[in-house]
Amino acid sequence: MSVAILTDITKCIGCLECVSACKTVNNLGTDVPRVWQKNDGLSAQNWTSVLQKPGNHYIRKQCRHCLEPACASVCPVGALQKTPEGPVIYDSERCLGCRYCMMACPYGIPRYDWDQVVPYIRKCIMCYDRLQRGQQPACTEVCPQKATIFGERDELLAEAHHRIKQEPDTYIHKVWGEHEVGGTSVLYISDIDLGFLAYQPNPGATPLPATTRLAMKAVPFAFVGMGGRCMESTGLFDDG
Amino acid sequence: MNNRVRITKLILWSIVGFAGAVGITRFLFGLGATTNLTDATPWGIWIGFDVMAGVALAAGGFVITAIFYIFKREEFHSFVRPAVLTAFLGYLAVVFGLLFDLGLPWNIWHMMIYWNPHSPLFEVGWCVMLYTTVLLLEFSPVPLEETSRYARIRRILMKFRFPLVLLGIMLSTLHQSSLGSLFLIMPFKLHPLWYSHILPLLFFISAVALGLMMIAYESLVSHWLFRRKPETNLVEKLAKAAVWVLSIYFIVKMADIWLSGEWHLMFDGSWESYLFILEMLISTVIPIILFSIKKVRTSTAGQWVGSSMVVFGMIFNRINVGGLTMLRATGDTYVPSWMEITISLGVVSAACLAFLFAIERFHIWKEKPQDPEWEPYTPPVFDHTSEVWLGTPPLAARTKYTLVLLLSFALGFALIPSHKIESKGVEIVPVQKARGGDTLFIDGNHDEYGVLFAHTQHIDSLGQKQSCDKCHHMNMPMDKATGCWECHRYMYSPTDAFNHDWHADAHGGNIACTQCHPKGKERQAETAKKCDDCHLDLLPSDNPIKVENYTAPPYVTAMHELCVSCHKKKAEELSDKKNLALCTTCHQSAPPKYLKAEISKHLSGPYFNHVVIPGVNLKQEKEQLHKNE
Numbered sequence: 001m002s003v004a005i006l007t008d009i010t011k012c013i014g015c016l017e018c019v020s021a022c023k024t025v026n027n028l029g030t031d032v033p034r035v036w037q038k039n040d041g042l043s044a045q046n047w048t049s050v051l052q053k054p055g056n057h058y059i060r061k062q063c064r065h066c067l068e069p070a071c072a073s074v075c076p077v078g079a080l081q082k083t084p085e086g087p088v089i090y091d092s093e094r095c096l097g098c099r100y101c102m103m104a105c106p107y108g109i110p111r112y113d114w115d116q117v118v119p120y121i122r123k124c125i126m127c128y129d130r131l132q133r134g135q136q137p138a139c140t141e142v143c144p145q146k147a148t149i150f151g152e153r154d155e156l157l158a159e160a161h162h163r164i165k166q167e168p169d170t171y172i173h174k175v176w177g178e179h180e181v182g183g184t185s186v187l188y189i190s191d192i193d194l195g196f197l198a199y200q201p202n203p204g205a206t207p208l209p210a211t212t213r214l215a216m217k218a219v220p221f222a223f224v225g226m227g228g229r230c231m232e233s234t235g236l237f238d239d240g
Numbered sequence: 241m242n243n244r245v246r247i248t249k250l251i252l253w254s255i256v257g258f259a260g261a262v263g264i265t266r267f268l269f270g271l272g273a274t275t276n277l278t279d280a281t282p283w284g285i286w287i288g289f290d291v292m293a294g295v296a297l298a299a300g301g302f303v304i305t306a307i308f309y310i311f312k313r314e315e316f317h318s319f320v321r322p323a324v325l326t327a328f329l330g331y332l333a334v335v336f337g338l339l340f341d342l343g344l345p346w347n348i349w350h351m352m353i354y355w356n357p358h359s360p361l362f363e364v365g366w367c368v369m370l371y372t373t374v375l376l377l378e379f380s381p382v383p384l385e386e387t388s389r390y391a392r393i394r395r396i397l398m399k400f401r402f403p404l405v406l407l408g409i410m411l412s413t414l415h416q417s418s419l420g421s422l423f424l425i426m427p428f429k430l431h432p433l434w435y436s437h438i439l440p441l442l443f444f445i446s447a448v449a450l451g452l453m454m455i456a457y458e459s460l461v462s463h464w465l466f467r468r469k470p471e472t473n474l475v476e477k478l479a480k481a482a483v484w485v486l487s488i489y490f491i492v493k494m495a496d497i498w499l500s501g502e503w504h505l506m507f508d509g510s511w512e513s514y515l516f517i518l519e520m521l522i523s524t525v526i527p528i529i530l531f532s533i534k535k536v537r538t539s540t541a542g543q544w545v546g547s548s549m550v551v552f553g554m555i556f557n558r559i560n561v562g563g564l565t566m567l568r569a570t571g572d573t574y575v576p577s578w579m580e581i582t583i584s585l586g587v588v589s590a591a592c593l594a595f596l597f598a599i600e601r602f603h604i605w606k607e608k609p610q611d612p613e614w615e616p617y618t619p620p621v622f623d624h625t626s627e628v629w630l631g632t633p634p635l636a637a638r639t640k641y642t643l644v645l646l647l648s649f650a651l652g653f654a655l656i657p658s659h660k661i662e663s664k665g666v667e668i669v670p671v672q673k674a675r676g677g678d679t680l681f682i683d684g685n686h687d688e689y690g691v692l693f694a695h696t697q698h699i700d701s702l703g704q705k706q707s708c709d710k711c712h713h714m715n716m717p718m719d720k721a722t723g724c725w726e727c728h729r730y731m732y733s734p735t736d737a738f739n740h741d742w743h744a745d746a747h748g749g750n751i752a753c754t755q756c757h758p759k760g761k762e763r764q765a766e767t768a769k770k771c772d773d774c775h776l777d778l779l780p781s782d783n784p785i786k787v788e789n790y791t792a793p794p795y796v797t798a799m800h801e802l803c804v805s806c807h808k809k810k811a812e813e814l815s816d817k818k819n820l821a822l823c824t825t826c827h828q829s830a831p832p833k834y835l836k837a838e839i840s841k842h843l844s845g846p847y848f849n850h851v852v853i854p855g856v857n858l859k860q861e862k863e864q865l866h867k868n869e
Contacts, residue, residue, distance in 0.1 A: 030797070032732040034665040036278040038572070043279070070425050076362035077347075077354040094354050097343020099282035100361050104425040108570070111279050112343065114272030115664040119343040199428035199569050208425050212360055215421040215440050219363060219414060226413040230310045230406055 002067075002086035002185060003131065004153035005140055006160055007060050009190035010170060011147035014050050014058030018139035018148060022048050025127060025138035036114045044113045044122040048139055057192050060148060062139070063088060063109045063124035064177060065185035068207035071101035071110060079121070086153065086185045087126035095121060106181055106208060107198050126185070153185060160189045182207030244465050245609075246640075249596065252589040253641045254648040259586020261652025262579045265661070266340055273661040274579045280572035281563060285580050288562030290337035290587060293555040294330055295368070295419060296443075299451030300458065301327020301375060302412035305405045316474060321382060321604045322462065323455045325595065328375040331368060333591040340583050360421040367415030374408045382602050416447040423561055431565035432502045433516045439561075442493060446523075446554055449485040452478045453527075453550035460544055462599065466609040475543050479531040482550065490524045512565055519560060523553025579656070669731035671795045673723060684724075684795045685731050691803075711802060713785040717775050724799070727792040735792045738771065 022028070028045045040061055041049025048062040069088045072080040079094040080101055101121060102110045113119035127137040135141070140150035149156070157178060164171045176194045177184035181203050188194055195201025266274040277284045304323035307313050339345040351365045377397060384394040420443030423430055436442065456475045463470045497503055506513050527546045536542030567574060600608060620631035671684035680693040702710055708721055714737075715722040729735040747755050757763040771790055772778045779787060785802070792798065 032794075033667045033669070034272070035667055036272060036276075036665055038278065038280040038570075073356075073358045074361060074422075074425055075356055076359045076365055077350045078356040079354075094347075094350055095344060096347040096350050097345070098341075098361060099343065100359070100422070102279065102282040103429075106428050108280060112271075112282060114277065114279075115270060116272075117268070117270040119270060203428060208427075209358065211424040211427060211437075212421055213358070214437075215418070215424055216358060216360060216363065218440075219418070222417065223410050223414055227406060227410045230306065230409055233310050234312070 002084065002153050003126075003150065004065075004086060004156050004185040004187060005062075005126070005137065005148060005150055006156040006187045006189070007148040008163065009057060009059055009147075009188060009192065009194070011145045012050070012058040012060060013145055013147070014052060014056075015144065016050055017142045017144060018060060019046065019048055019050060021138040021142040022046075022124075025130070034115065037111075038108065040108075042109065042111055044111045047122065047124040053192060055192075057190075059188075059190070059194065059197070060139075061197065062186060063126070064107055065124075065126055066181055066207070067183040067185065068181070068209050070104040070106060070181070070208035073209035073212070074100045074104045076100065083128065085128075085131060087128045087131065088123075089125045089128050090121055090123065092120045097121075104208065106200070106203055153187075156187055160187055163189060179205040181205070182210075244467065245596070248465060249593065249641060250644050252593050252596075254644045255582075255585050255589040256593065257645040257648035258652040259582045259589070261649050262582045262656065263340060263586065265579070265653075265656050266583065269661045271343060272665045274577065276574060276577040276580065278572055278574065280570040281567070281574040283563050284574060285559070285576040285584055286337060286341035288559040288564065289555065289584050290341070291334055292419060292558035292562045294334040294337065295416065296447050296450050296554055296558055297454055297551070298327040298330025298334070299412065299416060299447040300454040301330075301378075301451075302409050303448055303451030304455055305378070306409050309402060309405045310409070315477075318471065318605070319455055319459065319474065321379075322458060322599075324375065324379050325382075325598055325604055326454070326458050328372070328379045329591045329594050329598075331372040331375060332594075333587050334368065335372065336590075337584065337587040340587075360418050360424070364415045364418045364422065367411045367418065371408060371411040371415065374404055374411065378404050378408065382604065383598075386602060412447075413444065417441065417444040419443055420561075426566070429566040429569040430561065431505075431512050431568065432500070433497065433505050433512060434561050434565050436496050436500065438492070438496055442489070442496070445485060445489045445492060446557065449482055449489055450550060450554040452482045452485065453547045453554075456482075456543060457547040457551050460540070460547065462595075466599075468605075468609075470540050470543075472538065472540060472543070475547075476537050479537045479543060479546060482546075483528055483531045486524050486528050486550070490520075490528065493520075493524075510568075512568065515560060515565070519553060519556050521553075522549050523557055524550075527553070582652070663733070666733050668733060671725040671729055671731055673725050682799065684728075684799075691799075714779055714787055717778065724795070728795040728798045729792070731795045733794055737790045737792045 023031075023045070026047060028047065031043060031045045034043065037043050040051060042061055048060060051059045051061055053059060065082075065086060065088050067082075069080070069082050072078075072082050072088055076098065077094045077096060079091045079096075080088060081091070082088050097119060099112060099121070102108075102112065110121050110123045112121060127135070127139075130137060136150040140148050143149075149159075151159075157175060160175045160178075164173055164175070170191055171189055172191060172193065174189075176188035176190065176197070177186055180198070182205065188197075193201070262274065271277060275284060275286075300323040304316060304319050308316050308320050339348070342348060351362060351369070356362050377400070381394050381397050381401075384390045384397070417440035420439035420441070423435070423439055424437070427435055456478045459471055459475060462468075497506070506516055527550045530536045530542060530546040530549075533542075536546065563574070598604060602608070618631055620629040622628075623630050669685050672686050674680045674682045674684070674693070680695060682691045682693050698711075699705070699707060712721045714727065716726065727735065727737045743756070744750075744752050746752075753763065756769040758767065761767045793801075
């Protein structure tokens with residue numbers, strides 16, 4: 001079983017309690033807008049942010065903790081890993097700073113300590129240490145509106161569909177994160193379209209690691225094949 | 241004497257010195273201070289050019305060994321050593337350049353112990369590591385022939401020559417294509433004209449074509465440099481082969497675009513479409529046409545034009561795939577900083593210098609070209625009678641190169657912009673006046689997202705008129721309630737509240753120094769007169785906020801410290817009013833009823849139309865209020 005977070009956009013009032021709690025729990029520094037930040041509020045010091053959209057819509061942005069994360073599949077040293085519990089966590093001891101995870105993420109989530117001489121990748125880890133102590137993530141715990149809730153992924157999906165069924169006129173009939181890029185552990189239901197959270201509004205249901213898997217599978221064949229082809233041309237096989 | 245070599249070396253050494261200064265800065269102050277990379281564009285020119293193009297440019301090594309050892313084309317013998325040397329230096333340059341780009345370059349060896357075989361980068365890393373070793377072993381017999389001491393090692397290496405060549409070709413096939421696989425994971429970011437499921441195949445074919453042309457180009461350049469007769473016949477054969485490979489590349493690429501139904505994107509008038517057409521023309525179409533004509537193929541000028549088009553066209557291609565064509569998807573505007581470009585050029589220049597060094601010392605060609613500045617080095621001797629070292633110091637033989645290196649090194653340091661390093665990339669957001677009447681809407685950057693502040697209510701609860709200085713802790717001369725924004729002038733960076741120029745002018749220009757700075761002491765802020773020595777009413781007597789060095793902290797910090805610390809204290813005093821200290825109490829999307837009424841009462845006149853409070857339609861509120869009354 002894996003855990004997940006469900007955020008109901010219709011309930012969020014944009015109070016930023018989640019952002020504040022995240023900062024406290026993860027010992028993040030003061031948030032200062034830097035020239036290298038993308039204008040979505042996320043930064044090395046801000047692992048979750050609240051975007052404001054016209055008409056009092058507040059959308060909390062955070063790592064989606066994909067079921068098959070692109071970042072973890074491309075990390076050459078396995079510094080990013082998908083845990084069986086659900087969160088995608090980061091091991092700074094292993095990281096070599098290639099930033100391939102930042103390039104690969106379809107949601108543009110991982111951030112970098114650009115101003116540090118010893119920089120690390122920064123992103124939400126779903127308060128993994130709190131989960132292990134049996135607590136829930138700080139953001140879901142403090143939410144005064146219960147707009148973002150924590151639980152088992154299956155139960156939250158059921159809850160999401162239940163809410164949509166209850167108020168079909170309010171919600172768009174879609175759970176963001178149910179199938180996107182193979183499913184994510186952070187789900188959204190909303191009354192406005194959330195396509196802007198990803199680089200492509202409809203990223204499809206294929207997990208991104210599948211795109212490189214075929215090429216990576218071909219590697220040993222290409223290696224042996226090329227060697228064989230070369231030996232053949234030199235006439236090494238003709239002797240027999 | 242050959243001036244071409246001398247001038248080239250002078251230029252190369254100056255670039256290396258310049259880049260050396262920038263390189264040191266990069267490691268002292270980090271990536272943010274030296275590059276224009278952002279969270280949306282984490283890979284810049286160091287990956288696009290140094291790594292992607294660098295590896296492709298070094299493809300000559302495996303192409304020539306394949307031609308010579310596998311396809312047994314003995315006539316290309318004279319190309320083998322230069323091409324293997326170029327490849328070896330190319331890979332060294334790639335690895336060296338990568339050290340600048342990696343955030344934690346000292347962890348680069350982690351790839352050896354922490355494995356993630358799913359990652360294309362893991363495979364590229366291993367292949368580059370192994371292939372660089374293979375190239376070292378392939379090349380090392382050349383310097384080893386200089387001395388008979390290592391003859392045995394050389395013999396062993398020569399024995400393993402063929403397996404090494406074979407391994408080199410196999411490894412190259414893998415990572416040349418895997419560099420393309422790196423980008424398969426970015427279907428949403430990479431422009432569809434460049435994104436393709438057969439990127440690895442395209443990368444491999446283009447690497448072969450580029451390898452052929454790189455051998456030709458390198459031969460042309462080095463022969464021009466040392467005033468030798470160009471190897472026109474052999475280059476012509478390479479050009480002929482390149483036509484075939486480039487044609488295959490062209491057909492595969494066009495077929496791929498046709499089959500994926502992206503044909504129309506080539507002519508949709510976006511900048512990417514022009515970029516694509518330009519890239520295809522330079523790297524593929526024009527060279528194919530040029531080299532199909534025998535007259536062009538056999539002329540030195542034609543070879544120059546054709547080979548440099550392929551070389552630069554393919555560099556262009558790697559940069560396009562490596563990040564340039566992702567800018568539309570990421571919405572970013574990345575332009576490499578001059579420091580990034582300098583490092584890239586510096587790494588290439590260092591590789592060129594190493595190439596020239598090798599070509600002058602070892603038998604890369606049949607006869608070694610003579611270095612015009614070359615003098616055999618004799619160690620200095622200590623003379624006991626005069627007690628001085630006699631002889632030339634090691635660098636003196638190359639005085640000009642050393643001088644240029646040091647001068648450009650110093651120039652590099654002088655040109656590094658201190659503001660970029662000091663500001664740590666903080667954006668300067670000027671603070672504006674809080675809006676409203678009695679009820680203030682505090683949002684310093686005017687982004688319509690802020691805090692409502694009931695002025696009268698605060699005065700009432702804090703102790704009437706005497707309470708002003710609890711918040712207005714420092715005032716402008718002749719003022720009793722200076723606005724926060726007048727000293728805390730920037731949202732996120734501190735401001736110097738003291739205006740030096742204004743004071744100097746007001747007291748009579750240059751003669752005014754001694755009015756504040758005591759005579760005979762260094763003129764520093766620490767030794768100068770304190771502000772409240774003259775401005776007696778500047779700091780209210782019992783104010784809780786300490787003023788240090790008259791540096792006003794950032795607006796955000798000041799506001800939070802002032803408001804939150806007070807509210808937290810109040811919340812503890814009044815145990816039933818815990819909400820007082822919650823963020824929601826102030827940062828509201830919809831203010832509570834009484835505050836709405838308050839706003840509607842007090843907001844009038846010029847301020848009214850300027851106030852926007854999230855979630856409140858002020859006009860409606862006001863009308864509603866009037867109706868009720």
